[in-house]
Structure formats: structure tokens, C-alpha cells
Amino acid sequence: MRHIKIFDTTLRDGEQAPSCSMHLKEKIEIALALEKLKVDVMEAGFAASSQGDFESVKAIAEKIKDSSVASLARSVKNDIDLAYQAVKGGVDPRIHIFLATSPIHMQYKLKMTPDQVLDTVANMTRYTKKYLSNIEFSAEDATRSDWDFLVKVVTTAIENGATTINIPDTVGYTTPREMYDIITYLKNNVKNIDKATLSVHCHNDLGLAVANSLAAVEAGANQVECTVNGLGERAGNAALEEVVMAIATRKKLYGGQTRIETKEIYRTSNLVYKTLGLRAPINKAIVGENAFAHEAGIHQHGVLQNRETYEIMSPESIGLPSNNMVFGKHSGKHAIHARLKELGHEITKEEMTEFFVKFKNLADKKRRISDADLLALLDHQEDISAEKEYKLDRFTINSGNNITSTAVIRLNRDGQLIEKVAMGFGPVNAAFNAINKIIKKPEYTLEDYSVQSVTDGNDSLGEATVKIRCGDDIYTGTGLSTDIIEASIKAYLNGINKLL
Numbered sequence: 491m492r493h494i495k496i497f498d499t500t501l502r503d504g505e506q507a508p509s510c511s512m513h514l515k516e517k518i519e520i521a522l523a524l525e526k527l528k529v530d531v532m533e534a535g536f537a538a539s540s541q542g543d544f545e546s547v548k549a550i551a552e553k554i555k556d557s558s559v560a561s562l563a564r565s566v567k568n569d570i571d572l573a574y575q576a577v578k579g580g581v582d583p584r585i586h587i588f589l590a591t592s593p594i595h596m597q598y599k600l601k602m603t604p605d606q607v608l609d610t611v612a613n614m615t616r617y618t619k620k621y622l623s624n625i626e627f628s629a630e631d632a633t634r635s636d637w638d639f640l641v642k643v644v645t646t647a648i649e650n651g652a653t654t655i656n657i658p659d660t661v662g663y664t665t666p667r668e669m670y671d672i673i674t675y676l677k678n679n680v681k682n683i684d685k686a687t688l689s690v691h692c693h694n695d696l697g698l699a700v701a702n703s704l705a706a707v708e709a710g711a712n713q714v715e716c717t718v719n720g721l722g723e724r725a726g727n728a729a730l731e732e733v734v735m736a737i738a739t740r741k742k743l744y745g746g747q748t749r750i751e752t753k754e755i756y757r758t759s760n761l762v763y764k765t766l767g768l769r770a771p772i773n774k775a776i777v778g779e780n781a782f783a784h785e786a787g788i789h790q791h792g793v794l795q796n797r798e799t800y801e802i803m804s805p806e807s808i809g810l811p812s813n814n815m816v817f818g819k820h821s822g823k824h825a826i827h828a829r830l831k832e833l834g835h836e837i838t839k840e841e842m843t844e845f846f847v848k849f850k851n852l853a854d855k856k857r858r859i860s861d862a863d864l865l866a867l868l869d870h871q872e873d874i875s876a877e878k879e880y881k882l883d884r885f886t887i888n889s890g891n892n893i894t895s896t897a898v899i900r901l902n903r904d905g906q907l908i909e910k911v912a913m914g915f916g917p918v919n920a921a922f923n924a925i926n927k928i929i930k931k932p933e934y935t936l937e938d939y940s941v942q943s944v945t946d947g948n949d950s951l952g953e954a955t956v957k958i959r960c961g962d963d964i965y966t967g968t969g970l971s972t973d974i975i976e977a978s979i980k981a982y983l984n985g986i987n988k989l990l
């Protein structure tokens with residue numbers, strides 16, 4: 491069976507989307523999860539776009555051993571130089587250069603003639619080759635380009651050293667049948683096409699990104715570019731988990747397979763959502779809460795007789811254990827350690843000791859502890875802002891329907907206790923105002939705030955998420971508690987600590 495490569499661009503195209511920017515530690519954590527997921531290539535960023543991007547591509551390239559790490563670059567020497575400096579420490583570094591080929595992009599954006607575009611493709615691919623041989627060339631807005639011009643561009647890129655040719659549907663305009671025809675046309679008309687891997691990169695403006703990517707695979711493309719949870723510019727990119735599970739479920743139809751460790755899908759998806767302070771819509775394919783739930787009587791009956799009546803893939807195949815287990819305050823450390831392992835999380839003995847304390851605290855407040863609770867506790871244990879500037883020492887809230895809410899907050903900074911009191915429109919607002927009185931610099935503003943329950947029931951853990959803006963940067967903070975005011979305070983401090 492042919493090998494269909496998965497090129498993940500969560501850290502580049504995904505990160506480019508509004509409110510999806512990430513910081514170095516967050517990117518490294520996701521890169522390590524992508525490596526475990528066994529993506530063939532991960533695009534770690536766009537090295538020339540900022541110093542921060544350069545540093546993160548470099549750090550990721552040096553850390554990752556089982557996937558090729560790529561940097562995006564415009565077809566200009568300076569971008570290519572920086573991309574090389576950033577990826578060169580990797581095991582199989584790739585430079586991904588792009589240039590637009592559609593009439594509208596050439597005329598209005600590039601202000602170049604088709605001949606100038608062809609020359610640039612030749613020169614810049616050759617220029618990249620002086621650094622390395624793993625070169626990807628993308629014909630930006632390929633699906634709105636003239637097919638014969640595309641044939642010339644692709645032929646030129648391969649002649650000059652490109653080993654992967656990517657056909658992006660940059661604006662999410664194409665349809666599955668058209669994508670199938672474009673790929674077929676290129677295969678039939680580019681004389682040196684056998685010397686390169688043919689790839690696609692589809693955006694989701696019409697909700698067709700996954701369908702278009704799969705149509706390209708059917709036509710013979712051997713690489714799909716996608717992002718975890720379908721994040722990306724505007725409506726996003728093709729969702730990795732959907733593309734991968736479609737290929738795995740319909741292997742024969744596609745005549746190929748990926749090397750993705752599908753059992754890592756659920757964990758990776760959760761990590762990406764958590765990092766960005768987002769949650770999967772409940773009906774999201776593959777990773778949504780309802781993706782494997784059967785409510786209707788007829789369906790439940792069928793599944794009990796034979797799961798395959800209504801399930802085309804198993805929850806275990808994406809890393810979700812099927813049997814639901816419930817724990818309580820009498821549960822032992824070993825059983826919980828084993829359950830975490832089943833849920834895809836191997837933690838060390840020391841981490842388990844810390845985790846068990848948190849588990850016991852929760853079990854004192856909540857009778858039945860579910861998988862979702864365990865995962866939420868673990869997410870918050872793995873808080874990556876390890877070196878905390880400010881810790882919550884204690885808080886008191888006074889709130890009611892006929893009084894102004896007040897909050898007294900005491901924070902601990904390096905052993906020094908600082909306490910402030912503030913009023914607010916409600917208890918959370920009062921608490922945040924009190925924290926703002928303690929932390930005056932740098933200036934920051936609250937962009938977004940939400941609280942969600944982790945499980946059903948009024949003893950559920952509440953997970954609060956905040957987005958804090960400081961200049962152009964957004965920091966996501968999360969907090970967990972059975973008390974939603976405490977969860978909110980923790981989330982606010984978590985965001986501020988990341989910022990600091």
C-alpha cells in the first residue's frame with residue numbers, strides 16, 4: 491500500500507488564525523505531541539515572519555527526532571536564508587517556499603508577469619538547493635490558476651530541485667471533483683512529476699477542505715497538509731483527525747495508509763484545544779463529545795448486538811477507552827494510575843504522587859469522579875507556566891442581589907503576601923479588579939472570559955478560560971475548581987503569569 495504523508499501545519503497555518511497565537515513553551519509541547527502522533531512533517535512556523543517565530547522553529551527543529559521539521563518561506567533569498575538557519579539543526583529539515591500563480595494574485599499582489607513568476611520559481615528553488623535537498627514548493631492559490639500555467643510552474647520547480655509539490659486551495663474555492671481533475675491533469679501533463687511527492691493544502695471556506703483533500707488522495711496525491719482540529723486561516727484547514735481517520739477507515743478505497751498513531755489523536759486534539767482555551771463542538775467529527783455517543787433507542791440496541799451496526803470506527807482507535815469508569819474517595823493510586831495510562835497518559839511516580847493529592851482533594855468535594863474529571867485534573871497539573879510569579883494565597887468574596895460585590899484577594903509573590911480589596915459588577919469582576927490592583931505593570935486587558943462545566947451535575951468541576959491581551963500578544967489562562975469563582979481567579983492568574 492502506498493504511504494500517504496501527513497504534513498501538519500497547526501503551528502504555522504493554525505497559529506496564524508485570529509486568537510490562536512501560541513508561545514514557545516506551548517508550541518514545543520504541541521510539537522512533541524505531533525511527534526508522538528507520528529506526523530511525517532511538521533511545519534513549525536514561518537521563520538522570517540518574526541524573531542519569535544524564528545526562535546520557535548529553531549527550538550522545535552532541534553528537539554524533534556521522528557518527524558521532519560519545516561519552515562515556510564516566501565520565494566525571496568532573505569526568507570530562505572532565515573528558514574535554513576532555523577531548521578538546519580533538525581534530523582531531516584525541510585524548507586517550504588511558496589509563490590502565487592493565479593492571475594489575480596500575480597497581477598494585484600505580486601505585480602509580476604507569469605514569466606517573472608516562472609523565473610522566480612526557478613531561481614529560488616535553485617537557491618534553496620544550495621542549503622538542502624528536502625524542498626517543498628507551493629503554488630499559492632493554485633486552484634484559481636490556469637492549469638497549463640500550473641503545469642509550467644510545477645515542471646520548473648521540480649527541474650530546479652523541488653522534491654514536494656504542493657497544490658493549495660488557498661481560498662477554499664475548489665470542489666472535490668475539480669480537485670480530483672486538477673491533480674489528474676498535473677499527473678498526466680507534468681513530464682517530471684514522478685520525481686516529486688504531490689501534495690494538497692485545502693482551506694475550509696466552503697466546508698470542503700477534508701473532502702477536497704481526500705479527492706486529491708483518490709487522484710494520486712501522496713501528501714496531505716492539515717491541522718489538528720482543522721484550525722487555520724479564516725474557516726481553517728483540513729482537519730488532520732478527519733483526513734487520517736477517513737483514510738484509515740477506507741484504506742481499500744484510497745489504496746494507501748498514513749503512519750499516524752491514531753490512538754494519539756484524542757490526546758493531541760485535547761491538548762491543542764486546551765492550549766488555545768477552546769473546546770470541540772459537541773458534534774465535531776472524530777473528537778467531539780457526541781462522536782461516539784448513541785442516544786436513540788434503535789441505535790443503542792443495534793450497538794449492543796454488534797457495535798459495527800452504527801460505528802464505523804472504534805473509540806479506542808482514536809485513544810478513547812470505551813468502558814466508562816467512575817472513581818471516588820476510596821479509589822487507590824494504582825487503579826487511577828492504570829486508568830490514566832488507558833486514557834493515553836503515562837505519568838511518572840513523582841507526578842502521580844502530586845496528582846493523587848489533587849485527586850483526593852477533589853474526591854472530598856465530589857462523590858463520583860469520571861474520566862473527564864481525571865483528564866481535567868491532569869491538564870491543569872501539566873500547567874506549563876511552571877515558574878509562577880504570583881500564586882493565589884486566599885480570597886474572600888461578598889456578593890448578593892442587593893449589594894455591590896466586593897473581593898479581597900491575597901497573592902503570594904516569592905513569599906511576600908500582598909492583599910487588595912476591590913468592588914465590581916459581580917464577584918468575578920470584583921476579584922479581577924482586586925488582582926489588577928496588585929499587578930499594575932505591564933498594562934494588559936481582559937479580552938475574553940468563559941466558564942464551562944467539565945461534567946454534568948451541580949458538583950461538576952468548572953473550567954474557566956481567559957484571554958489576556960498585552961500589546962499584540964494574547965495569553966490564554968485556564969483554571970479548574972469545583973468553585974467557579976476560584977476557577978476564574980486561577981485562570982486570570984494563570985494568564986497573567988504566562989504574560990509575566
Ligand code: KIV
Pocket residue numbers: 503562588628630631656658659660661691693
Ligand atoms: O493557503 C496557502 O496557500 C498556504 C501556502 C503558504 C501553502 O498556506
Ligand code: ZN
Pocket residue numbers: 503658660691693723
Ligand atoms: Zn494555508
